[in-house]
Amino acid sequence: MAPTLPDQPTWALDVLGALDAGILLLDRHCRVLYWNGWMEQASTLPARELLGHDLFDALPNLRESRLHSAVRDTLATGAPGVLSHTLNPMLFPLRLPDGRRMVHNVLIRPLPSQPHSHGGDARCLIQVTDVTASVNRERVLREQRDARYRAIVDTAPDAIVTTDTRGMVQWMNGTATRQFDYRPDELIGHSVRVLLGDDAPDWIAMAEGSGPGSPCGLDIAARPVELSGRRRDGSAIDLELSMARWESEGRSFITGILRDITERRRAREELRASALAMRQLAEQTKATLDALPAFIAVLDRSGHIVSVNRAWAEAGPEPSFLGQGCIVGDDYLRHCGRGETVDPRADTVMDGLRTLLRDGGPPVSAEYVTNSQRWFRCLAAPMPAGPFGGTVLMHIDVTEIKSMEAALRKLVGQKSTLLREVNHRVKNSLQLVSSLLTLQTLSLPDERVRVHFQDARSRIEAIARVHNRLYQADQFQTIEFGTYLNELCEDLARASGGGDMCDIAVRSEVVDLPIDHAAPLGLIANELITNAVKHRGDAPAKVTVTFRRERDRLALTVADRGPGLPSNFDIRKSRSLGMRLISSLAGQIRASVDIDTTPKGTVFRIELPVPDAVPLLESSAAEEFGG
CATH class of the missing domain: 3.30.450.20 (PAS domain)
Structure with missing residues (x-):
C-alpha cells in the first residue's frame, strides 16, 4: 500500500x-x-x-x-x-x-x-x-574581471610567461609572443627552454627559491637574474628575469617576467667602454703632462695646489721658478709672496693669477727672471668645468729660447746692415753708370744719339732711386711707392728744365709694394712721364700722375695734354723701345695697359692686382740678452 x-x-x-x-x-x-x-x-x-x-x-x-x-x-x-x-x-x-x-x-x-x-x-x-x-x-563578472586582468597583463611592456612546475608553458602574454616571434598558442605545452639560451640557468632550479607564503599567494624572487633568450629565428636577446610561484585550485604554477634589456646592456657596455676610454685618456693625459719639461700645477679656487706633474714634484725645494718647493695642499699664492724673484714682472704674474682665481677671465701669460738669471714664461688658464674649478698653471724655462732670440736678433741686425750696405753700393754703382753715360753723352755730336743715351740714363736713375729708398728705409723687402713716385716726378721735372718746360702733378696714396713690383712699376712711370715731356709739342708739358688702391687692384694713371697718339695705336705693335719696354714690364707684374687717346692728350692706365703681403725681417737689432 x-x-x-x-x-x-x-x-x-x-x-x-x-x-x-x-x-x-x-x-x-x-x-x-x-x-x-x-x-x-x-x-x-x-x-x-x-x-x-x-x-x-x-x-x-x-x-x-x-x-x-x-x-x-x-x-x-x-x-x-x-x-x-x-x-x-x-x-x-x-x-x-x-x-x-x-x-x-x-x-x-x-x-x-x-x-x-x-x-x-x-x-x-x-x-x-x-x-x-x-x-x-558570477561567471560574467569573473570573466569581466579576468578580462581586465588579462588586458592589463597582455599589454604589459614586459614579456610574461606562466609554466607548470615541470617548466611547460601554460600561457604567455602578447608582448612575449612579439618579443620571441611566436604565435599566442604555439608554445602551449612546450618546454620554456625553447625561449631561453643554451647558457641560461635552469627555469625550475631558479623557481625553487620562491613559493607560496607571501600575500596573494605569491613569493617574488628577491633579485632579478640576467640571462640570454632566443627568438624563433635563433637570434639572441638579453633578458632580465623575475620569477614568482603561486597556487590555484591545488596546482602550482611559475610565472616569469622577461624584460628585454638589450638596449640597457648595450648602453651599459658603451658606458663601461666610455669609462675605460676616459680612464685611459686621463692616464694618457697624466703621462703626457709628466713627460713635459714644463712645471705644471692645478690650483683650486682658493689657490691651493691639488695636483702637480712629475717635473714640478721632482724640482726640489730650492726656489727657481715661482712656487718651486710647493707640494699638494699648499697655498700657492702665500708661498709665492716671499719675494723669490728680482724681476718686478713677477708681481704682475701674481696679480693676474689672483684676478683669474677670483673673477675668471682670459688666460694670463707673462715672463719673469729669477735670482739665478733663469727666464720663465708663466701661463695660467681658467678651468671652470673641472672638478675643482680654479686654474691650471704652467712655468716654462725659456732661458735657452731667450739666448737664441738674442743671437737671432744679433744675426738679423748684421744682415740688416749688410743689406743696407748692398743697396747703398748698388745705388752708387748705378749712379756711377749714370754719370759715365752723362759724360759719354756730352762727347756725342749727333743730337739723336744723345737722346738715346739720355733715355738710358733716365732708366738707370729710376732703378737707382729704388735702391736708394731701400737703403734709407728700415725694411728691405718693400718700399712706400707713393713717396718714391713723388721723388721720381720731381727729378724728372728738374731734368726737363723745370716749370718752363713741364708741370708734373702727383696724387698718390700710401701703398707699400714689394721690390719686384716697385722696380718695374717705377720704370713704367719713368717711361710714360719721359715720353709725355719729350712729345709735348710747342707748349710746356702738363702731366698728371695718380696712384691709388681700388679694392683689390692698384691703378697708376699718367695723363698729358700733348698732341696725343693715333686712334689705331697698339702698344704691342709699336716699334718704340719705350713702348715695348712698358709692355714687357707690365707683363712681369701681371698688369694691364689701357690707352685713352683724345685730341687734347693721352691717358695711360696701368692696373695690377694687389701683391700678397711679404713677411718683414726685423728692422733693428734689439739689446742682446746676456746670460
Missing part, C-alpha cells in the same frame, strides 16, 4: 506548490510523498508517476550518487545536508524553460516524526534552489 501524505490544510499545499523552488518529501524508504509543480516543470516528470515510488528507482542515474548518500544520512541520523553545484556535478536532471541545464543547489532537512508514531516514520524534506542566474552573473 503506497504511503499517503498526512492530512494538511489545503492552503499549505498551495503554498508549497507556489514556491519558486523545488519541494519534495521522502519517507524513510526514499519513497516520494510530495512532488510540487516546480519540480514537475524542471524535471518534466509529473507527480502522479513519482508519488509512492522510490525516488532513486525513478531516477536510476542518481543511485549511489552523492545525493543518494546525503538522503540516507539525513534519514538515518537526522542531520541536515547541503549539496552545492560546485562540488556535486551529479544532482537532479533539471532543465530551464529554454532547455538549458539548470544549475541548482540541494538542501536536505529532516522532518520531525508524527506524535502517534514510535520513531519509525522518519522523513526528509528536499529543497531544490535554481542558482543558474546567480552562477551566470
Whole structure:
C-alpha cells in the first residue's frame, strides 16, 4: 500500500506548490510523498508517476550518487545536508524553460516524526534552489574581471610567461609572443627552454627559491637574474628575469617576467667602454703632462695646489721658478709672496693669477727672471668645468729660447746692415753708370744719339732711386711707392728744365709694394712721364700722375695734354723701345695697359692686382740678452 501524505490544510499545499523552488518529501524508504509543480516543470516528470515510488528507482542515474548518500544520512541520523553545484556535478536532471541545464543547489532537512508514531516514520524534506542566474552573473563578472586582468597583463611592456612546475608553458602574454616571434598558442605545452639560451640557468632550479607564503599567494624572487633568450629565428636577446610561484585550485604554477634589456646592456657596455676610454685618456693625459719639461700645477679656487706633474714634484725645494718647493695642499699664492724673484714682472704674474682665481677671465701669460738669471714664461688658464674649478698653471724655462732670440736678433741686425750696405753700393754703382753715360753723352755730336743715351740714363736713375729708398728705409723687402713716385716726378721735372718746360702733378696714396713690383712699376712711370715731356709739342708739358688702391687692384694713371697718339695705336705693335719696354714690364707684374687717346692728350692706365703681403725681417737689432 503506497504511503499517503498526512492530512494538511489545503492552503499549505498551495503554498508549497507556489514556491519558486523545488519541494519534495521522502519517507524513510526514499519513497516520494510530495512532488510540487516546480519540480514537475524542471524535471518534466509529473507527480502522479513519482508519488509512492522510490525516488532513486525513478531516477536510476542518481543511485549511489552523492545525493543518494546525503538522503540516507539525513534519514538515518537526522542531520541536515547541503549539496552545492560546485562540488556535486551529479544532482537532479533539471532543465530551464529554454532547455538549458539548470544549475541548482540541494538542501536536505529532516522532518520531525508524527506524535502517534514510535520513531519509525522518519522523513526528509528536499529543497531544490535554481542558482543558474546567480552562477551566470558570477561567471560574467569573473570573466569581466579576468578580462581586465588579462588586458592589463597582455599589454604589459614586459614579456610574461606562466609554466607548470615541470617548466611547460601554460600561457604567455602578447608582448612575449612579439618579443620571441611566436604565435599566442604555439608554445602551449612546450618546454620554456625553447625561449631561453643554451647558457641560461635552469627555469625550475631558479623557481625553487620562491613559493607560496607571501600575500596573494605569491613569493617574488628577491633579485632579478640576467640571462640570454632566443627568438624563433635563433637570434639572441638579453633578458632580465623575475620569477614568482603561486597556487590555484591545488596546482602550482611559475610565472616569469622577461624584460628585454638589450638596449640597457648595450648602453651599459658603451658606458663601461666610455669609462675605460676616459680612464685611459686621463692616464694618457697624466703621462703626457709628466713627460713635459714644463712645471705644471692645478690650483683650486682658493689657490691651493691639488695636483702637480712629475717635473714640478721632482724640482726640489730650492726656489727657481715661482712656487718651486710647493707640494699638494699648499697655498700657492702665500708661498709665492716671499719675494723669490728680482724681476718686478713677477708681481704682475701674481696679480693676474689672483684676478683669474677670483673673477675668471682670459688666460694670463707673462715672463719673469729669477735670482739665478733663469727666464720663465708663466701661463695660467681658467678651468671652470673641472672638478675643482680654479686654474691650471704652467712655468716654462725659456732661458735657452731667450739666448737664441738674442743671437737671432744679433744675426738679423748684421744682415740688416749688410743689406743696407748692398743697396747703398748698388745705388752708387748705378749712379756711377749714370754719370759715365752723362759724360759719354756730352762727347756725342749727333743730337739723336744723345737722346738715346739720355733715355738710358733716365732708366738707370729710376732703378737707382729704388735702391736708394731701400737703403734709407728700415725694411728691405718693400718700399712706400707713393713717396718714391713723388721723388721720381720731381727729378724728372728738374731734368726737363723745370716749370718752363713741364708741370708734373702727383696724387698718390700710401701703398707699400714689394721690390719686384716697385722696380718695374717705377720704370713704367719713368717711361710714360719721359715720353709725355719729350712729345709735348710747342707748349710746356702738363702731366698728371695718380696712384691709388681700388679694392683689390692698384691703378697708376699718367695723363698729358700733348698732341696725343693715333686712334689705331697698339702698344704691342709699336716699334718704340719705350713702348715695348712698358709692355714687357707690365707683363712681369701681371698688369694691364689701357690707352685713352683724345685730341687734347693721352691717358695711360696701368692696373695690377694687389701683391700678397711679404713677411718683414726685423728692422733693428734689439739689446742682446746676456746670460
